[in-house]
Amino acid sequence: MSEPRKSVTVIGLGPMGQAMVEAFLKAGVEVTVWNRSPEKADAMVALGAKRADTVAAALDANAVTVLSLTHYAAMYDVLGPAADHLHGKVIVNLSSDSPGQARAGAAWVRRHGAEFLSGGVMSAGSNIEHPASYIFYSGPRAVFEAHAELLLPLSPQEYLGADDGLAQVFYQGLLTIFHPWLLAFDQATAMIARSGHDIARFVPFAVRSSAAFPYFMEQFSVENQNGGWADLASLRMMDAGAQHIIDASAEVGVDATLSRTAQAFWRKAVAASLEAGTAVSTYALMGDAAGDTRAVSGR
Numbered sequence: 503m504s505e506p507r508k509s510v511t512v513i514g515l516g517p518m519g520q521a522m523v524e525a526f527l528k529a530g531v532e533v534t535v536w537n538r539s540p541e542k543a544d545a546m547v548a549l550g551a552k553r554a555d556t557v558a559a560a561l562d563a564n565a566v567t568v569l570s571l572t573h574y575a576a577m578y579d580v581l582g583p584a585a586d587h588l589h590g591k592v593i594v595n596l597s598s599d600s601p602g603q604a605r606a607g608a609a610w611v612r613r614h615g616a617e618f619l620s621g622g623v624m625s626a627g628s629n630i631e632h633p634a635s636y637i638f639y640s641g642p643r644a645v646f647e648a649h650a651e652l653l654l655p656l657s658p659q660e661y662l663g664a665d666d667g668l669a670q671v672f673y674q675g676l677l678t679i680f681h682p683w684l685l686a687f688d689q690a691t692a693m694i695a696r697s698g699h700d701i702a703r704f705v706p707f708a709v710r711s712s713a714a715f716p717y718f719m720e721q722f723s724v725e726n727q728n729g730g731w732a733d734l735a736s737l738r739m740m741d742a743g744a745q746h747i748i749d750a751s752a753e754v755g756v757d758a759t760l761s762r763t764a765q766a767f768w769r770k771a772v773a774a775s776l777e778a779g780t781a782v783s784t785y786a787l788m789g790d791a792a793g794d795t796r797a798v799s800g801r
């Protein structure tokens with residue numbers, strides 16, 4: 503006898519929710535969809551998804567509902583009016599937000615009698631099929647294990663632990679690296695273009711140099727686990743280096759706000775080092791935003 507078809511509900515049909523519906527359908531999973539702007543469901547229905555006319559009907563349709571919303575606030579807006587349909591269900595919220603919001607959201611869902619998993623989608627944009635894409639999950643291990651197979655078409659999975667906020671801690675940590683990188687790439691390529699040169703000629707060098715990033719991450723992860731590394735000469739060198747980037751950008755009319763922010767950190771670390779009489783790392787400065795800066799000696 504063949505197994506019954508797996509089924510799931512997807513609420514939220516932005517670029518990510520649509521990619522998720524497509525991945526489920528491709529894997530043979532039956533999908534029911536709901537979206538605040540109903541027209542976004544049309545393309546999904548054309549692909550084979552079932553349309554729910556209300557959130558209550560979407561929740562009723564399946565045991566597991568995946569949320570792909572802008573933030574956790576949207577979860578309350580969407581599920582709040584249908585909260586009496588949550589009992590006995592499983593909510594997998596793959597929306598981005600702070601760890602605190604994820605924990606509060608988990609508690610809210612459980613208060614309404616449903617189980618909860620939180621996820622952070624580490625994808626190449628909305629291309630969840632990209633080989634580099636995967637999803638962080640956190641929440642009760644038993645709930646994750648019970649539904650991991652159903653969720654597998656979305657991307658490879660990294661279960662992190664029982665803390666409902668943990669997926670967002672790791673997800674936001676990685677986005678903390680990604681956002682400045684994205685803007686730095688814009689600044690660098692604008693500088694190349696405004697200097698009258700070819701972005702396509704520059705990019706292979708950017709890719710080649712980025713091969714050193716894992717090396718730096720390994721080096722600095724060891725240092726940061728011990729409070730961060732700094733010496734005054736290199737902090738001053740970074741300050742001077744930031745000025746060169748600012749000047750190179752300004753010469754061709756490119757916005758150097760990002761580099762000015764970087765420079766402000768190097769300068770703050772120089773000042774803190776002079777005050778402390780020993781080198782203070784930018785890691786220590788950032789990690790002690792409340793003011794309790796630990797001075798760290800240079801190597």
Ligand SMILES: NC(=O)c1ccc[n+]([C@@H]2O[C@H](COP(=O)([O-])OP(=O)(O)OC[C@H]3O[C@@H](n4cnc5c(N)ncnc54)[C@H](OP(=O)(O)O)[C@@H]3O)[C@@H](O)[C@H]2O)c1
Pocket residue numbers: 514515516517518519537538539542570571572573575576579580596597598599623624625626627628629
């Ligand atoms: N797109 C990506 O490349 C990517 C990559 C990794 C992670 N993510 C994360 O995945 C999540 C979804 O991404 P996305 O790009 O699809 O986001 P999005 O374009 O912001 O759309 C998400 C959905 O949220 C709905 N929504 C927002 N506020 C709402 C509210 N108050 N009430 C009801 N519905 C509401 C929107 O409904 P309407 O259609 O009615 O506006 C839309 O369906 C986000 O948390 C995002 O950070 C996205």
